[in-house]
Amino acid sequence: MSTSQGLRDWLLSEEPTSRRQAKYASWYKGWLTLRSNTLAMMGLFVLAFLILCAIFAPFLATHDPFAQDLGQRLLPPGEDGHLFGTDSLGRDIYSRLLYGARISIYIVLLVIMVAPLVGLIVGTVSGYAGGWIDVVLMRVTDIFLAFPRLILALAFVAALGAGIENAVLAISLTAWPPYARIARAETLTIRNSDYIHAIKLQGAGPFRIVTKHIWPLCISSLVIRVTLDMAGIILTAAGLGFLGLGAQPPSPEWGAMISEGRQYILDYWWVATIPGIAIFAISLAFNLLGDGMRDVLDPKEDNS
């Protein structure tokens, strides 16, 4: 108890003695703000729960998610040890949901790795270089922004072929422009500040300035935007899966599961309904968390 109290005091100290202490203190204060936001915490709990489900899917699953049993098809929830019932091929919906969480998280991680990075590079280069490079890059960004996203993703998937990786690529290709806009705006405000001039006088090249001194300052606004966009990305991925263009059967992707259950909706409602609730839960969680993160990382923005 006394050590945790000491740690708390160290974190909340008014006069941090080291750079590390200041950094941890600002994180801790952010965490305290986030913790006071009930809805954001609910979002965080749901996400943590889903991630745990995804990690421990093999232990939590009661059945093999791919094992078909035509004698057991379309059982209602609760019957014969199938918590959420079975689908048209007799596969256990509960177990498939657990494994499906892995796919959703996999998609989210892949998009997070691609889209913001592309946006960050385009935006900072454009903002720092200025001149014709800025004009060209921003025109290209505008073109992508002017496109309808889902339609463009559809067209990309059509060209690349259906599958999770291609769906991720298509989503990323349509998702980067807003990040580029944000990163450029941040860069423009940072570019002429004194410390950048100081580093320049010390002889730092443009590459070093952009990657070491501009990128870190763009991160927080990007993180907010990414968290808020996550729900949209999950919905788009599920939509592509639903259309048969994302994850391919027998993969237990949630959108594809809804699509499989669609034809039985009037008689066997649970087959299509339950995966939808899972999608809803994860994107709601991201939305709640994103709102809370915005309060923490960006106090300027009015989130009332």
Place this chain on the structure above:
Amino acid sequence: MADQNVNQTGGRLRPPVPIWVRKSLATSATVAFTILGLLFVTFMIGRVMPIDPVLAVIGERATQAQYEQTFRDLGLDQPLLVQFWIYVTDVLKGDFGTSIRTGQEVTTDIARVFPATLELATLGTLFGVVLGVPLGVIAAVRQGSWIDQLARFVGLIGYSMPIFWLGLVGLLIFYGILGWVAGPGRLGIFYQGIVEPITGLILVDSALRGEWAVFRNAFSHIILPASLLGYYSLAYISRMTRSFMLEQLGSEYVTTARVKGLSECQVVWGHAFRNIRIQLVTVIALAYANLLEGSVLTEIIFAWPGLGQYITTSLLANDMNSVLGGTIVIGTIFVGINIFSDLLYRFLDPRSK
């Protein structure tokens, strides 16, 4: 924006070109550039796809000579830039090629399916505006009240719910269980072919022809998908209306109006709301554009014979001409609506003159 204009015209001695001419030229250049970009993307998609465009036309049993003939006819022996030029001129002439699936010109196909999408998106937007604007205004005026919480809740659900799932559940409840609305499709089978199309919008056509039985049937088909789409635009419109209104209500002229003793109704609707009308038009235009696109998944669920369904069915049949044609049409409308709302903004907002 105003400063820019002063700089542009003030520093020169030549007779100044009117600002609106400059602006129109700049806007036209932007539109042309964006649409050219759109065409370039669809062109590249058409080139990198794993389907051989020649085989798609002549089939797999053609001889080598036929193959080479078609290869040249399609212009595939030309450099890429020339191919792109041919593509652009074709598209500008309204020629998207022939659909492999339906065997018709893609333009004809799109003209046939587009009114269905238009009807759905229009009704959806109408729904979103009629409910969303008052909801947003009231939520801003009574900040923190139950109606504000309701607006927030509506928004959160709207941003988090997969639209295709909501459509399925809606069908299950309102068609399957309650039987309040008609099922998938645009018109019951007994009502098809009665009304001669005028505009292609069944609701309008049947009303114009006075076929009220058809009108009622069409309405009971469209009401569910349209209100689901409308819900999504309601979420967006009410959220934006609320934040615009909050900004106005916090400004000093509102306080002045209150101090002068104007009624709350006059302050809210007569002063604050008047000032957000222009921003609101932009938001509504964007919501409309989004619905045209968002109807893709809804059309699949409700077997709605519109553009979205046309694109996805063609996609699954590897019919690239139709897919790219549909993409260009939706993309162009999207760009058009964006530019339109931008122009409207400039035209209506006195500060930008």
